[in-house]
Amino acid sequence: MKHLDELTLFALAKNSLYGDDAINATLHIKQCYICSKKLQLIQATIAPQKIVEPSRDILTSILEYHSKSVSQKESFFNTIFNFIQTYKRSLAFTTGIVILGVALLLSIKPNYKSIPHILYIAGKASNTVTTQTINEGHRIILNESDSAVLVANNDIKFRLAGTVDLTISKSRYNTALDKKRFQYILSNGVANIKSYSSHETMQYEIKTPDAVIQPLGTEFYINVSPEGTHLYIVEGNVVINNTATGQTINGEIGKLYTINKNEISVFDIEKYQLQWVNNIDMSFNDLLDNPDFGEYSAINSNINDNTGKESSTETKPENVIVPDNPDNNEETESLKNRNDIQDIKELQNEMRQLKKESKHKHRE
Amino acid sequence: MISRDELISLYSTHYKEIFNYIYHLTGSHETAEDILQETFINIIEYSKKNIINHDTVKSLLYRTAHNLSINYLKKNEKTDSLDDDINYLPAASTVDDDLFAKEIHNEVSNALQQLDTVSRSIFIMKRDNNYTNEEIAKLLHISERTVRRKLQSTLSHILLHLKTKGYFEE
Numbered sequence: 001m002k003h004l005d006e007l008t009l010f011a012l013a014k015n016s017l018y019g020d021d022a023i024n025a026t027l028h029i030k031q032c033y034i035c036s037k038k039l040q041l042i043q044a045t046i047a048p049q050k051i052v053e054p055s056r057d058i059l060t061s062i063l064e065y066h067s068k069s070v071s072q073k074e075s076f077f078n079t080i081f082n083f084i085q086t087y088k089r090s091l092a093f094t095t096g097i098v099i100l101g102v103a104l105l106l107s108i109k110p111n112y113k114s115i116p117h118i119l120y121i122a123g124k125a126s127n128t129v130t131t132q133t134i135n136e137g138h139r140i141i142l143n144e145s146d147s148a149v150l151v152a153n154n155d156i157k158f159r160l161a162g163t164v165d166l167t168i169s170k171s172r173y174n175t176a177l178d179k180k181r182f183q184y185i186l187s188n189g190v191a192n193i194k195s196y197s198s199h200e201t202m203q204y205e206i207k208t209p210d211a212v213i214q215p216l217g218t219e220f221y222i223n224v225s226p227e228g229t230h231l232y233i234v235e236g237n238v239v240i241n242n243t244a245t246g247q248t249i250n251g252e253i254g255k256l257y258t259i260n261k262n263e264i265s266v267f268d269i270e271k272y273q274l275q276w277v278n279n280i281d282m283s284f285n286d287l288l289d290n291p292d293f294g295e296y297s298a299i300n301s302n303i304n305d306n307t308g309k310e311s312s313t314e315t316k317p318e319n320v321i322v323p324d325n326p327d328n329n330e331e332t333e334s335l336k337n338r339n340d341i342q343d344i345k346e347l348q349n350e351m352r353q354l355k356k357e358s359k360h361k362h363r364e
Numbered sequence: 365m366i367s368r369d370e371l372i373s374l375y376s377t378h379y380k381e382i383f384n385y386i387y388h389l390t391g392s393h394e395t396a397e398d399i400l401q402e403t404f405i406n407i408i409e410y411s412k413k414n415i416i417n418h419d420t421v422k423s424l425l426y427r428t429a430h431n432l433s434i435n436y437l438k439k440n441e442k443t444d445s446l447d448d449d450i451n452y453l454p455a456a457s458t459v460d461d462d463l464f465a466k467e468i469h470n471e472v473s474n475a476l477q478q479l480d481t482v483s484r485s486i487f488i489m490k491r492d493n494n495y496t497n498e499e500i501a502k503l504l505h506i507s508e509r510t511v512r513r514k515l516q517s518t519l520s521h522i523l524l525h526l527k528t529k530g531y532f533e534e
Binding site for chain 2: 005006007009010014034037038041042044045046047049051052053054055056058059061062063065066067069070
């Protein structure tokens with residue numbers, strides 16, 4: 001006789017067996033002691049259990065937790081936290097896009113390359129011109145016997161003669177003007193400054209201990225000494241600002257301006273009447289009468305950076321060029337291209353004419 | 365998030381059933397209380413990000429209670445014996461039958477301790493709640509075939525245990 005399986009016995013015990021299955025199973029139980037005993041045990045096994053209850057008030061604890069959750073959910077920071085939690089993927093994606101965009105903008109920002117400056121230093125006794133590339137932030141110190149021409153950005157030309165202390169400040173990009181701005185700090189000495197460019201890419205000022213001079217396409221002479229700053233305008237417009245008083249005026253052609261701590265004085269005066277103007281013109285006149293000067297080592301010029309540390313490069317042979325020998329190096333090409341010597345010759349001719357006019361006036 | 369009233373209603377409807385299920389699964393009254401509380405806290409947390417569906421909330425409660433009980437049992441390795449003071453309702457009214465039923469019940473508890481938690485869950489749900497195999501399969505996320513197979517093996521195990529204890533001979 002085949003015994004009933006456990007599931008059938010279990011169903012029988014639970015009264016969940018119906019139809020022929022129930023009849024057959026009941027008949028079998030009546031005839032089989034083992035199945036009958038098993039059914040009895042399963043019935044005992046599945047006897048209804050006593051319903052147990054929690055002995056403490058769990059609902060109160062749950063409701064307290066619920067109240068805390070509700071108040072936390074309403075707090076501002078929790079709202080932000082939940083927002084971040086919910087949209088963390090979207091936020092990460094957006095942040096990535098923004099970083100990429102900023103990186104792209106930075107990569108296409110205007111070029112911040114240093115404005116090129118070339119310094120030509122000539123020794124009167126040696127017939128030699130040394131050429132040197134000057135960077136922003138460098139300081140040029142000339143001795144009494146030196147003459148030099150500084151060309152900036154292939155446009156602004158400084159003629160420097162005698163004891164000169166000139167520093168080129170580091171340029172800063174002005175986004176509003178879309179121009180580079182920088183200053184030439186002339187602490188001491190005499191300079192002739194000539195520039196006719198409209199300066200589409202840069203804006204510069206001459207700063208002296210007494211004034212800030214902003215040239216607007218012009219030529220002028222400037223003399224900085226402990227007594228003050230003297231400015232003689234040959235051509236164009238110049239804005240003069242007295243650093244001490246804050247006074248600002250527009251300079252006129254053919255007038256001498258003396259700026260000191262108290263005021264800006266104006267004098268009507270002819271150019272040839274100013275000894276220091278004549279001196280610098282004469283200095284270049286003498287220099288260019290005989291361009292083949294002697295040894296470069298005779299020039300005692302020091303080019304320092306802003307820290308005052310001396311640069312040793314300026315006397316190196318590779319920085320020296322002789323204008324008549326165009327095959328020397330790249331610097332020679334540079335000089336040739338800029339027609340600097342030609343410009344200086346033009347100045348020389350102008351100076352000769354001025355001298356003639358001066359002599360003529362004296363005779364009269 | 366589930367409202368306070370909804371929570372009270374949910375608790376009142378299901379707490380007894382879930383509590384007894386946890387109690388018979390873990391064998392500890394105190395543990396059953398802790399797990400019952402944790403089950404409803406989990407439901408509150410769940411409701412913060414999900415909508416509570418009243419048709420499936422019972423299944424959710426059972427699954428949560430089941431998983432929490434399993435975690436507890438894993439941590440404690442073995443099930444505690446059922447508390448002595450809380451037992452069963454006797455099937456028969458005679459003193460002899462009471463004693464017999466009490467003995468059987470204790471032996472069944474011992475036999476169940478040797479089984480896995482899913483088998484134990486199925487047996488408890490069948491015994492105490494009269495759930496069908498289909499309902500148990502849905503609650504525990506297992507197949508009906510598994511429910512049937514595990515129930516048969518549990519019953520065989522219990523009968524074998526009772527046989528070794530001398531309750532019957534074949």
